[in-house]
Amino acid sequence: MNYNYRKPLPGANIDYFDTRSAIEDISTGAYAKLPYTSRVLAEQLVRRCDPDTLTDSLKQIIEGKQDLDFPWYPARVVCHDILGQTALVDLAGLRDAIADQGGDPAKVNPVVPTQLIVDHSLAVEAPGFDPEAFEKNRAIEDRRNEHRFHFIEWTKTAFKNVDVIPAGNGIMHQINLEKMSPVIQARDGVAFPDTCVGTDSHTPHIDALGVIAIGVGGLEAETVMLGRPSMMRLPDIIGVKLTGKRKPGITATDMVLAITEFLRNEKVVSSYLEFFGEGTKELTIGDRATISNMTPEYGASAGMFYIDEQTIDYLKMTGREPEQVSLVETYAKQTGLWADDLTEAQYPRVLEFDLSTICRNLAGPSNPHRRLATADLASKHIAQNLDSCKTQEANGEMPDGAVIIAAITSCTNTSNPRNVVAAGLIAKRANELGLVRKPWVKTSFAPGSKVAKLYLEDSGLLPEMEKLGFGIVGYACTTCNGMSGALDPKIQQEIIDRDLYATAVLSGNRNFDGRIHPYAKQAFLASPPLVVAYAIAGTMRFDIEKDVLGQDQQGNDIRLKDIWPSDEEIDRIVAASVKPEQFKKVYTPMFDLGAFEPKRKPVIRLG
Numbered sequence: 001m002n003y004n005y006r007k008p009l010p011g012a013n014i015d016y017f018d019t020r021s022a023i024e025d026i027s028t029g030a031y032a033k034l035p036y037t038s039r040v041l042a043e044q045l046v047r048r049c050d051p052d053t054l055t056d057s058l059k060q061i062i063e064g065k066q067d068l069d070f071p072w073y074p075a076r077v078v079c080h081d082i083l084g085q086t087a088l089v090d091l092a093g094l095r096d097a098i099a100d101q102g103g104d105p106a107k108v109n110p111v112v113p114t115q116l117i118v119d120h121s122l123a124v125e126a127p128g129f130d131p132e133a134f135e136k137n138r139a140i141e142d143r144r145n146e147h148r149f150h151f152i153e154w155t156k157t158a159f160k161n162v163d164v165i166p167a168g169n170g171i172m173h174q175i176n177l178e179k180m181s182p183v184i185q186a187r188d189g190v191a192f193p194d195t196c197v198g199t200d201s202h203t204p205h206i207d208a209l210g211v212i213a214i215g216v217g218g219l220e221a222e223t224v225m226l227g228r229p230s231m232m233r234l235p236d237i238i239g240v241k242l243t244g245k246r247k248p249g250i251t252a253t254d255m256v257l258a259i260t261e262f263l264r265n266e267k268v269v270s271s272y273l274e275f276f277g278e279g280t281k282e283l284t285i286g287d288r289a290t291i292s293n294m295t296p297e298y299g300a301s302a303g304m305f306y307i308d309e310q311t312i313d314y315l316k317m318t319g320r321e322p323e324q325v326s327l328v329e330t331y332a333k334q335t336g337l338w339a340d341d342l343t344e345a346q347y348p349r350v351l352e353f354d355l356s357t358i359c360r361n362l363a364g365p366s367n368p369h370r371r372l373a374t375a376d377l378a379s380k381h382i383a384q385n386l387d388s389c390k391t392q393e394a395n396g397e398m399p400d401g402a403v404i405i406a407a408i409t410s411c412t413n414t415s416n417p418r419n420v421v422a423a424g425l426i427a428k429r430a431n432e433l434g435l436v437r438k439p440w441v442k443t444s445f446a447p448g449s450k451v452a453k454l455y456l457e458d459s460g461l462l463p464e465m466e467k468l469g470f471g472i473v474g475y476a477c478t479t480c481n482g483m484s485g486a487l488d489p490k491i492q493q494e495i496i497d498r499d500l501y502a503t504a505v506l507s508g509n510r511n512f513d514g515r516i517h518p519y520a521k522q523a524f525l526a527s528p529p530l531v532v533a534y535a536i537a538g539t540m541r542f543d544i545e546k547d548v549l550g551q552d553q554q555g556n557d558i559r560l561k562d563i564w565p566s567d568e569e570i571d572r573i574v575a576a577s578v579k580p581e582q583f584k585k586v587y588t589p590m591f592d593l594g595a596f597e598p599k600r601k602p603v604i605r606l607g
Contacts (some may be wrong), residue, residue, distance in 0.1 A: 001191070002054075005046050009191055011330050015190045016352045019043040020098035020336060023062060026055060030062045032344045035237045037272045039336055040193045040212055041072065041215060047192060048073045048229075060234050064348065071229030075185050076196040077496040080172050080477075083199035083218040084116040084382050085148060090156050090161070092223060096598040109160040110475040111227030111229075112197065115180055117165040117172040119154060121145050122476035124407070128444040129437070129469035137474045137485075138168050156403055163493045170475045172198065173205035174415045176213075177289055179587040183311065184331045186324075191331050192336040197224050200412055203294040208288035209314070212272075212336065215296065227295050235301060236271040238348035241529035242279030244356030248357055248567050252290040252416050253507060257361040259291060259353060263298035264369035271396055276342065279355045280305060285314035286416030289384040293412045294509055297368040306339035360545070362530070364526045365503070365522030366513050372524070374545050376383050383543035398440050398502070399539045404487060405520055406441050406502035406535035407479035412450035413507040418570050420452055423528035424461030425565035425573070428470040430536060433552045433563065436468070438538030440491050443469035448585045451578075459577040469535065480508030484517040495519050502576030507533040508534065519540055533560055 002017075019042050023031040034042070035525060038061045045057050049071060058131040072373035079087060095105035121144070126136035142149065149167065156164040163177060170231075176198075185194050194211045197203065201215040216230075224230055240263070262275070275291065283291075288310070292303040305311075307328065315325045332338040360374040377383035389399030398404075413419045423445075430436075438442055443466060447453065453472060456462035465471065477483065484504070486492075495502050496519075503522035504511075507530075511523035524540065536549050548557045 001047060001188070002049070002051060006190070008553045009331060009334060009409045010597075012191065012327060014191045014327070015189055016331060016335065017043060017047045019046050022046045023058060024385075025386075026058055027062050029278070031040055033346045034061065035239070035345045035347060036210070036274050036304055036337065036342060036494065037235070037237050039213060040195065041234070044073050044195070044334070045070060047190070048202065053254060064234065066233045069231045072232045073229050074195045074197045074224050074390055075192070076194070077112055077225045078112070078172055078176055078180065078196055078198040078203065079114065079116045079221060079344070080120045080121050080200050081116065081118040081148070081152060082414035083221065085152060086218050087225060088116070088159065088197075089151070089254070091159065102124060110162060110225040112162070112225055113161055114225050115165070116152070116155070117170070117175055118149070118167040119171040119476045120481055121148070121167060122478060123483040124442075124444045124446070124471065124473050124478050127442045128466075128471040128473050129569045131471065133473040137403055141167055145192055156347075163591060165590060168475060170447070171410045171477055172200060172377045173202055173293065173411060176206050177209065177285075178449055178451065178583060179416055179591070181211050182320075183209050183211060183315065186327060189329060193337065195388045197221055197230065201296040201541045202293050204290055204302050205293040205415070207292040207302050207304045208285050209311055210305060212302060212304065212467075214301055215224050215477065237346070238268055238271045238273050239267075239348055239350040240273050240275045241277040241352045242275055243277055243352060243356055244279055244354040245282065246355045246358055249527065249564060250358050250360065251419055251422060251527040252287040253413055253419060253525075255287070255355065255358050256290045256294050256412070257363045258358045260294050260298045260361045260363070260369045261371040262353055263300070263351070269299040271300050272304065273300050274304045274306070274347070276306060276339070276559075281308070283310065284416070284418070285310055286418060289364060289415050290412055290419075294368070295369050297509055306342055308338050308339035317580060318410070318577060319580040319587070329376060336352060341551070359479055360530075362524045362526050364511050364524035366511060368510055368525055374530075375519060377543050377545070383541055383547070386541050386547060387537050389541050397498070398491070400501055400542065401540040402500060402502045403438070403441050403505050403534050403538055403540060404495070404502045405479060405509070405517055406437070406443050406531050407484070407504070407506040408445045408531050409478055409480040409506050409508040410446050410475070411480050413528055414447040414452055415449075417455060419450075419457065419507070419528045420447070421459065421461065421573050422565055424456055424459065424465050425569060426529040426532045426563055427470060427565040428464040429565070430532070431464055431467050433550070433558055435536050435550045435563075436464065436557065437476070437535040441469070441535045441538055442484070442487060443535050444473040444479060445470040446474050446476060447472065448475065449596055450475055451582050454582040454585065455577045455579070458579070461575045468532065470532065477533050479504070479506050479516060479544055480510065482515050487517070487519060503540045505531050505540075507531050529564070533563070
C-alpha cells in the first residue's frame with residue numbers, strides 16, 4: 001500500500017485514497033470526464049501501484065490509451081465448487097511441498113479473501129411436484145459428490161482467509177449480491193471500492209452494485225488468490241444510455257432479452273459497459289442484476305451501473321449493517337462514484353436504448369441473443385398446428401413441441417423478487433381458475449438463495465407454486481447449468497419412439513442446443529411467470545398471447561392476460577413481504593464458521 005494521497009474520509013472514521021487529486025495533479029479537469037470504471041481502476045493504482053510506474057499507468061487511464069499493461073489488484077476471489085475446488089487442491093499440494101522441505105504447511109493460505117460456494121453439483125432428479133424434492137435432490141448430490149465434499153469440508157477450517165458455503169444454500173452470484181459484496185471495502189483503516197474476480201462467466205452479476213466483477217479462468221483466479229496482480233490494459237469502455245420507461249406488464253427478463261439482442265448486434269465483445277441515463281433511475285438492483293448477469297450473452301466483460309439511491313435502498317433491504325450502508329454512500333459521494341457526479345463522464349462510444357420499446361419476449365431457439373417477441377410466435381412459425389397438438393393430446397400422446405421441462409432457475413432471475421413474485425401470482429390465479437400443468441412437463445423452482453422461500457412464505461405464494469408443480473427442488477444452478485436430471489422413463493421413451501420435437505422453457509441465461517437436456521431438442525429463455533404459463537400450455541406450438549389455456553368453472557376461456565398480475569400487485573407484495581430480517585436470518589448463520597462444523601476433521605495429504 002502507498003501513502004501518497006491517503007487522507008481521512010470526511011464523515012467517517014477511516015482513511016481513503018484521494019484519486020481525484022492524483023489525477024488532477026497530472027491533468028487538470030481530467031477526473032470529471034473519466035467513466036466509472038476508469039475511476040475505480042485509477043483508485044487501486046493510487047493505492048497499490050509501484051510509485052515509479054504510477055504516473056505512466058494513470059496516464060493510460062487519463063488519455064484513454066491501451067499501450068501499457070498496468071496491475072489490477074481485485075479485492076476478493078469468488079469461486080463455485082468445481083474450479084474453486086481445483087484452486088484449493090493446488091494450495092493443498094503446495095502445502096505438501098512445503099512440508100516435504102521442512103516448512104510449516106499451515107502458512108500456505110490465500111492472501112486475498114476467497115469465497116467458495118458449492119452450487120454447481122445439484123441435479124433436478126426429483127421434480128417440483130414431488131413434496132420431498134429438496135431432500136431427495138440434496139441426498140443424491142451428497143452421495144454423488146462424497147469425496148469432493150469431504151475435501152471442501154476440510155478446507156473450511158484448514159485454510160485461513162477462505163469462506164466456504166456448503167451445498168444447499170444458494171448460488172455464488174446471488175449470495176455475492178445479497179451478502180458477500182460490501183460495495184465499499186474497509187480494511188486496515190482504509191476504505192476502497194470492492195472488486196472481484198470469479199471462476200464463472202456470470203460473475204458480472206454484481207456489476208449491478210457498481211462493483212467491478214469479472215469472470216476468469218481458474219489459473220488467473222489462483223494468481224489473484226495468492227496476492228499477485230492481474231495485469232491488464234485499459235479496456236474498451238462503452239456507455240449505454242437507457243431512456244424511456246418500460247411498459248406495464250414487462251418484466252426485467254423481457255428487458256434483458258431485448259438488451260442482449262441489441263448489444264450483441266452492436267458488437268460489444270470484451271468491452272466494459274456502463275449503463276446510465278434517465279432509464280436507469282427506476283431500475284431496482286434486482287432489475288439491474290438481471291441485465292448485468294447476461295454480460296457474457298451480449299459478449300461484454302462487464303455490465304456496470306453507477307452507485308445511487310437504488311444501491312443504498314438495496315443494501316438496506318438485504319440487511320447490511322447501517323454503518324456499512326453509510327460508508328458506501330459517504331465514500332461514493334466523496335470520490336465521484338455517485339451517479340450525480342458522473343454527468344460529465346465521456347465515453348469513446350455511446351449506445352442508446354429506449355426501454356419503452358420493449359415487449360414481452362422469449363429468446364430462442366438455441367441462442368440467448370435470439371430474441372423472440374411473444375406477439376410474433378405465429379409469424380415466426382413457432383406457434384402452429386395447435387389443433388393437431390390437441391388431437392395428439394386427446395389420443396394420449398404428447399403433442400408436437402411438447403414442453404418437457406419448465407424450470408424457474410436461479411442465476412438470472414431469482415435475485416429479482418419482482419420476477420419471483422410475478423411467477424407466484426400467476427400460479428395463484430391459475431390455481432383459482434382450475435388450471436394445471438400438463439402431466440409431461442417436468443417443473444422445478446431453484447432459487448438462488450433461501451431468502452426467496454421466506455418472502456414467498458410470507459406472502460402466501462409458496463403453496464400456490466407448489467400446488468402447480470413449482471416446489472423448491474434446491475438452491476443451486478440446476479437446469480440453467482444443464483443439471484436438469486432424468487426424465488420420467490415413459491416420457492423419454494415416447495420422445496425416442498416418435499422422434500418427437502420436445503422443448504424446454506427456463507428462466508436462465510443459456511439455451512444452446514443440447515445444454516438443457518439431451519431430449520429437449522431446443523430451449524427457450526423466458527421470465528419466471530412465462531415459465532409457469534408454458535407449463536400449463538404444455539407445448540411451444542401454443543400462441544402464449546392469444547391461445548386458450550383452459551376454461552374456468554363457468555366454461556369461460558382463460559388466456560394469459562386473464563392470469564397476468566398487475567405491476568401494482570407485484571410491487572405491493574414485494575414491499576410488504578421482502579424484509580431485511582429475512583436476509584439476516586439466512587446469512588448470519590451461513591457465514592458463521594461454526595455453523596457448519598465438519599462431522600470429522602480429516603487430515604488431507606495429496607502426496
